[in-house]
Amino acid sequence: MTHHIIDFKDIFFRYPDGTEALKGVSFRITHGESVGLVGANGAGKSTLLLQMNGYMLPSLGVINIGGVELTKKTRQDIRKKVGVVFQNPDDQLFMPTVFDDVAFGPLNLGMSNERVTDRVNSALQTIGCLDLATKPPHHLSAGKKRAVSIATVLAMEPDILAMDEPSSNLDPKSRRDLIGLLQEFKHTKIIASHDLDLILEVCERCLVIKNGMIVADGRVSDILTNQLLLEENHLELPLSLQKNRLH
Amino acid sequence: MNFDKEYFNLGVLDTLSYKNTLVHRLDPRTKVITTFAFIVTVVSFPKYEIAGLIPFLLFPVVIFALGDIPVWFILKKVLVVSVFAVFIGILNPLFDTHIKYHFFTLPVSGGWVSFFSILLKYFLTMCSALLLISTTSFPGICHALRKLGVPEIFISQLLFLYRYIFVLMEETLRMVRAKDLRSFGKKGQGISIFINLVGTLFVKTIERAERIYHAMLSRGFTGTIHFVLREGFGKKDFVFISATGITLYMFRAYDIVGLIGRLAERMFN
Amino acid sequence: MHMSDALLSPAVGATVWAGTLGTIAYCSKKIKENLDEKMIPMMGVIGAFIFAAQMVNFTIPGTGSSGHLGGGMILAILLGPHAAFIVMASVLTIQALFFADGGLLALGCNIWNLGFYPCFIGYPLIYKPIVQKGMSSKKILMASLFAVFVGLQLGAFSVVLETLLSGRSELPFGTFVLLMQPIHLAIGVVEGFITAGVINFVKTSRPELLESIAEIRSLSPETKMKKIVIAFLVIAIITGGAVSWFASSHPDGLEWSIERVYGKPELPEHETGIAMLLKTFQEKTAFLPDYTFKRKEDIKEQKTSDGEANAWPNIETGTSVSGILGSVMMLSLIVLIGFGIKIIRKKEAHSSKETSGLKGQGRS
Numbered sequence: 001m002t003h004h005i006i007d008f009k010d011i012f013f014r015y016p017d018g019t020e021a022l023k024g025v026s027f028r029i030t031h032g033e034s035v036g037l038v039g040a041n042g043a044g045k046s047t048l049l050l051q052m053n054g055y056m057l058p059s060l061g062v063i064n065i066g067g068v069e070l071t072k073k074t075r076q077d078i079r080k081k082v083g084v085v086f087q088n089p090d091d092q093l094f095m096p097t098v099f100d101d102v103a104f105g106p107l108n109l110g111m112s113n114e115r116v117t118d119r120v121n122s123a124l125q126t127i128g129c130l131d132l133a134t135k136p137p138h139h140l141s142a143g144k145k146r147a148v149s150i151a152t153v154l155a156m157e158p159d160i161l162a163m164d165e166p167s168s169n170l171d172p173k174s175r176r177d178l179i180g181l182l183q184e185f186k187h188t189k190i191i192a193s194h195d196l197d198l199i200l201e202v203c204e205r206c207l208v209i210k211n212g213m214i215v216a217d218g219r220v221s222d223i224l225t226n227q228l229l230l231e232e233n234h235l236e237l238p239l240s241l242q243k244n245r246l247h
Numbered sequence: 248m249n250f251d252k253e254y255f256n257l258g259v260l261d262t263l264s265y266k267n268t269l270v271h272r273l274d275p276r277t278k279v280i281t282t283f284a285f286i287v288t289v290v291s292f293p294k295y296e297i298a299g300l301i302p303f304l305l306f307p308v309v310i311f312a313l314g315d316i317p318v319w320f321i322l323k324k325v326l327v328v329s330v331f332a333v334f335i336g337i338l339n340p341l342f343d344t345h346i347k348y349h350f351f352t353l354p355v356s357g358g359w360v361s362f363f364s365i366l367l368k369y370f371l372t373m374c375s376a377l378l379l380i381s382t383t384s385f386p387g388i389c390h391a392l393r394k395l396g397v398p399e400i401f402i403s404q405l406l407f408l409y410r411y412i413f414v415l416m417e418e419t420l421r422m423v424r425a426k427d428l429r430s431f432g433k434k435g436q437g438i439s440i441f442i443n444l445v446g447t448l449f450v451k452t453i454e455r456a457e458r459i460y461h462a463m464l465s466r467g468f469t470g471t472i473h474f475v476l477r478e479g480f481g482k483k484d485f486v487f488i489s490a491t492g493i494t495l496y497m498f499r500a501y502d503i504v505g506l507i508g509r510l511a512e513r514m515f516n
Numbered sequence: 517m518h519m520s521d522a523l524l525s526p527a528v529g530a531t532v533w534a535g536t537l538g539t540i541a542y543c544s545k546k547i548k549e550n551l552d553e554k555m556i557p558m559m560g561v562i563g564a565f566i567f568a569a570q571m572v573n574f575t576i577p578g579t580g581s582s583g584h585l586g587g588g589m590i591l592a593i594l595l596g597p598h599a600a601f602i603v604m605a606s607v608l609t610i611q612a613l614f615f616a617d618g619g620l621l622a623l624g625c626n627i628w629n630l631g632f633y634p635c636f637i638g639y640p641l642i643y644k645p646i647v648q649k650g651m652s653s654k655k656i657l658m659a660s661l662f663a664v665f666v667g668l669q670l671g672a673f674s675v676v677l678e679t680l681l682s683g684r685s686e687l688p689f690g691t692f693v694l695l696m697q698p699i700h701l702a703i704g705v706v707e708g709f710i711t712a713g714v715i716n717f718v719k720t721s722r723p724e725l726l727e728s729i730a731e732i733r734s735l736s737p738e739t740k741m742k743k744i745v746i747a748f749l750v751i752a753i754i755t756g757g758a759v760s761w762f763a764s765s766h767p768d769g770l771e772w773s774i775e776r777v778y779g780k781p782e783l784p785e786h787e788t789g790i791a792m793l794l795k796t797f798q799e800k801t802a803f804l805p806d807y808t809f810k811r812k813e814d815i816k817e818q819k820t821s822d823g824e825a826n827a828w829p830n831i832e833t834g835t836s837v838s839g840i841l842g843s844v845m846m847l848s849l850i851v852l853i854g855f856g857i858k859i860i861r862k863k864e865a866h867s868s869k870e871t872s873g874l875k876g877q878g879r880s
Contacts, residue, residue, distance in 0.1 A: 407560020
């Protein structure tokens with residue numbers, strides 16, 4: 001268990017229909033780092049995230065997580081370390097009640113009912129949704145759904161959190177709550193997002209991906225101020241850094 | 248009934264089922280068992296029975312009151328749903344013309360009597376089904392069925408179905424609305440458009456199933472779905488079942504209405 | 517068409533429920549034996565899809581009336597008979613609860629009528645054999661039409677039998693059949709076209725989806741089942757034939773009621789298990805002491821047969837007055853009880869609000 005390092009070495013990935021989504025991606029993320037992943041639509045952000053817990057295995061190259069190579073055999077174990085929060089909470093919240101959803105992971109880990117209940121309560125407490133435990137997911141607002149989907153992953157106590165567009169569909173208040181939450185997490189974080197302002201606030205490091213390749217890897221303060229780089233990747237400066245456009 | 252309205256009604260009933268009243272707090276098994284007992288008892292009356300069915304109206308009334316269920320909402324559903332029973336029942340007067348009663352001086356044929364009996368039975372059974380879902384959350388009913396012996400596979404996929412009904416209906420609604428906005432008043436859809444809609448919806452459904460499966464795997468799914476089951480049978484459940492059982496039996500075996508009627512007659516004469 | 521509680525007798529309802537539950541248990545077992553992990557979420561979501569699709573109206577060409585999707589055959593084709601039956605049962609359960617579609621006792625009948633025939637007869641005996649020799653869109657259309665047609669006819673006929681055996685409707689067998697079968701013929705044509713249309717749509721646009729679902733299914737249970745289903749079909753045809761012969765052997769052509777055949781307004785004696793139990797319960801409750809005008813009515817019923825004009829003796833007027841008076845008073849009593857409960861609860865809610873209000877003030 002070498003400090004939960006994420007190591008991508010020369011990763012290539014081709015979809016069954018032939019699309020080459022990743023063409024030689026390499027990077028190393030160390031324990032406790034908070035990394036943003038940005039790029040144009042279709043650049044490969046989501047594909048990269050999906051490699052993290054082995055749902056899709058690379059066509060070429062080696063992924064190492066926490067010192068263990070990611071293969072078909074090891075991915076079940078690696079999933080205990082890497083928690084992935086998907087773009088659409090409706091895909092992640094598939095149980096009849098919030099409690100059931102958050103308990104799903106711990107129950108699969110084989111814990112007793114008491115331990116599971118403890119995990120669920122502490123996860124819901126963290127996101128401030130303890131009162132929603134008996135509600136069905138379809139009664140929740142978008143913001144609450146997002147929070148609960150994070151709780152479903154937190155309950156497994158992973159070392160690494162990977163998130164795909166966490167702030168999409170959130171109203172400003174929910175988004176602000178989310179940012180506050182993420183800033184508190186001590187986990188290693190990889191956040192794929194178009195919300196550059198969120199990445200500015202939450203991450204220290206930033207990877208820019210273009211056409212399946214990493215084209216920039218540096219500090220957030222360097223990358224997200226580089227207007228040329230951003231515009232080459234169909235992005236803009238974070239709104240908070242732009243000069244006031246209102247005339 | 249159009250899609251929008253159906254979806255709305257579904258949502259209202261679903262929301263109602265999560266309320267917190269005396270009836271809602273009963274164990275789901277209690278409510279499932281008593282509802283079935285009620286239906287079977289009501290339906291066991293022979294075809295010409297009317298008066299014997301009237302005391303059974305007590306049950307829906309009590310549940311409405313104790314459970315804070317909006318009466319008109321449920322009644323509307325019962326009255327508006329045009330159903331097989333009414334369509335078939337209304338043919339009874341055509342085929343059964345022998346005179347069964349004299350309503351003071353008016354002769355009433357057996358066919359009309361049995362038709363009204365059908366209507367009463369229909370009303371009572373429909374109310375009880377709707378009241379069951381209004382007072383018991385659907386997952387609760389599923390867990391009750393599991394405890395009563397229904398196979399695990401059936402229950403698990405039923406819970407998934409419930410979870411995704413609202414998601415899928417919303418998706419369908421969006422597609423239907425989008426199509427309606429481009430149809431300029433033509434009601435319903437042609438069959439080929441319908442096929443396209445259903446086909447597209449199906450493709451989206453399968454893609455969604457893939458994503459859900461991925462999410463399950465990501466949280467350690469290995470084939471069995473586990474639940475932490477809490478609540479149990481309490482004293483109030485025992486009381487409720489006994490009271491209902493006894494009352495159902497009394498109403499079925501004894502002619503309460505006739506009794507009251509004869510008492511009243513004696514008082515007035 | 518959906519069967520309704522009000523037209524059912526407990527014996528018939530319970531018997532068909534027993535058949536349905538048995539089939540559910542059988543299907544669950546079969547699925548478990550070859551369970552792919554993906555199966556359960558797949559079944560659930562596809563069930564939700566069918567449910568949503570069933571709620572969309574379409575206009576039937578030529579008639580202008582609107583129709584709805586049934587879906588049993590589409591499910592059977594996509595998921596195989598066992599999973600399809602379970603999904604169909606689930607969808608109907610949700611409808612029975614949330615839309616009061618038919619009722620909870622009739623649910624057993626509806627699952628049987630709308631699920632068993634497409635899944636275990638239409639699909640394995642008609643659709644699959646036709647399509648096995650090549651899946652052209654024409655073949656799919658023919659197979660769908662034929663399979664759906666048979667499934668619906670059998671389902672509709674079952675409704676007739678269930679209603680008849682329950683004895684709540686006066687509709688004679690022949691008339692009922694003449695009503696149901698043609699309607700379901702028309703429905704079958706439309707449903708067949710839609711089924712084929714959807715399958716072809718998916719086949720053309722995303723064939724790999726159909727393949728991935730097929731992978732999740734297992735083929736072994738289906739092939740062994742063929743023999744059982746054929747045996748069942750043979751029995752059904754013989755029974756159906758016997759019943760039809762019976763009906764047609766009456767001179768006035770179409771009148772047939774249980775009372776004529778068995779001499780009493782009761783069900784046939786060869787009922788077993790739950791049906792017998794319920795029948796006994798029914799009999800016992802009819803003859804308990806203090807049982808007055810209801811009993812006389814039943815005795816009258818047993819002594820007379822249908823068709824005879826029957827003027828009741830004078831007692832009847834007396835009983836009907838007390839009956840009406842009693843009914844009115846009972847109704848009033850029930851309404852009073854209802855309001856009483858509501859008022860008590862309002863008072864309780866009001867007083868608890870006051871105390872919690874005080875508590876709130878005390879906290880700061």
